[in-house]
Amino acid sequence: AQTVTQSQPEMSVQEAETVTLSCTYDTSESDYYLFWYKQPPSRQMILVIRQEAYKQQNATENRFSVNFQKAAKSFSLKISDSQLGDAAMYFCAYASGSRLTFGEGTQLTVNP
Amino acid sequence: GAVVSQHPSWVICKSGTSVKIECRSLDFQATTMFWYRQFPKQSLMLMATSNEGSKATYEQGVEKDKFLINHASLTLSTLTVTSAHPEDSSFYICSARAAKSGTGPNSPLHFGNGTRLTVT
Numbered sequence: 400a401q402t403v404t405q406s407q408p409e410m411s412v413q414e415a416e417t418v419t420l421s422c423t424y425d426t427s428e429s430d431y432y433l434f435w436y437k438q439p440p441s442r443q444m445i446l447v448i449r450q451e452a453y454k455q456q457n458a459t460e461n462r463f464s465v466n467f468q469k470a471a472k473s474f475s476l477k478i479s480d481s482q483l484g485d486a487a488m489y490f491c492a493y494a495s496g497s498r499l500t501f502g503e504g505t506q507l508t509v510n511p
Numbered sequence: 512g513a514v515v516s517q518h519p520s521w522v523i524c525k526s527g528t529s530v531k532i533e534c535r536s537l538d539f540q541a542t543t544m545f546w547y548r549q550f551p552k553q554s555l556m557l558m559a560t561s562n563e564g565s566k567a568t569y570e571q572g573v574e575k576d577k578f579l580i581n582h583a584s585l586t587l588s589t590l591t592v593t594s595a596h597p598e599d600s601s602f603y604i605c606s607a608r609a610a611k612s613g614t615g616p617n618s619p620l621h622f623g624n625g626t627r628l629t630v631t
Contacts (some may be wrong), residue, residue, distance in 0.1 A: 442602065444555075444622035490554060497543060497608070499620060501554045 401426045403493050403502035411508040412481045419466075420476045420505045422491030431495040433467065433474045438504075439487040447489070450474065481509050514538055515607050517623030524595055524630055532590045532626045534605030540585035541607035545620070546578075549602040561588050595630040602627050 402425045412418035424433070435447040450458045450467050457465050462479045478485055486509045491502040514537040524530050534544055543562050547555040559575075561567040561582035569575045577599075579591040588607075592599055604625040 442604075442625045444604065444606070446619070488552075497560060498557060499545070499606075500557070503554045504552075506552075 401428070401431075401493050401495065401500050403491055403500050405491055405502035405505050407505045408503070409506045409508070411510060412478070413510050414481055414483060416481055417477060417479045418481055418507065420478075420489055420491075420507070422474045422476070422502055424472050424474065424491070424493050424502075426472070426493065426495065428495045431493060433465075434492040434494065434499070435463070435465070435474075435476045436490045436492055436501075437485075437487045438490065444490075448476065478507075483509050483511060485509050513609065513619065513621045515541075515605065515621045515623040517605055517626055519626060520624060521627040522629070524628070526596055526630055527594055529591055529593045530595055530628060532592075532603055532605075532628075534588045534590070534607065534623050536586045536607045536609070536621070539607075539609040539621075541588075541609060542585065543608045544582055544588040545606045545608075546580060546588075546590050547604045547606070549604060549625075551602075555604060558590075592628065595628070597630045600628055600630045 404423045431452045433450045437445045437447050448458050448460045448463050464477045466475045488504045488506050490504050493500045516535045518533045546558045548558050549555045557570050558573045559567045559569045559580050561580045563582050563585050567580035582588040602625050605623045606620045
């Protein structure tokens with residue numbers, strides 16, 4: 400079974416600074432997808448960024464980028480120029496087939 | 512576009528009663544819908560996968576007779592918590608995958624806003 404591990408229950412960052420959230424996963428599949436979701440206090444799940452495992456190039460979405468290390472099964476999220484609105488719970492997720500498996504989450508606090 | 516409406520957003524019920532939660536795709540057809548459960552400050556745990564017109568597939572450890580899932584149309588899936596107990600109190604979230612986007616893992620998932628269930 401696939402597992403997703405986020406080793407940082409909580410992180411904090413100063414506004415305008417950069418923060419990196421860690422994620423590792425375990426799988427025997429070769430074709431899969433990885434995601435980062437954001438869950439603000441409203442509890443709405445918001446897709447932040449996605450990465451196809453077969454692509455070597457790291458995905459980027461404006462201030463959000465990933466460092467995908469397939470051999471190490473690592474998928475970290477970097478948030479640049481952090482904003483107060485980035486404060487939320489962030490979940491790393493793995494998908495192969497139709498199922499989506501989430502990590503435990505990292506609560507990100509942005510300090511003004 | 513791609514809005515998923517979940518209703519109710521919160522519900523309080525007495526122990527022993529049943530509660531139905533609806534998940535509707537408002538502007539797209541969803542062949543597959545997923546039901547998750549989330550305890551406070553914890554991750555989303557997949558409970559079951561429902562496909563339109565067929566029986567739901569439940570995850571290991573989820574009681575299918577307690578959590579009844581019906582996906583009768585391409586725009587509606589329901590989760591009924593039967594004979595609810597206080598330990599069923601949780602946050603329930605549905606997500607839907609659009610029919611036209613395929614069924615692969617890269618197909619976008621659209622999430623509802625969730626339902627907070629409190630059983631007294």
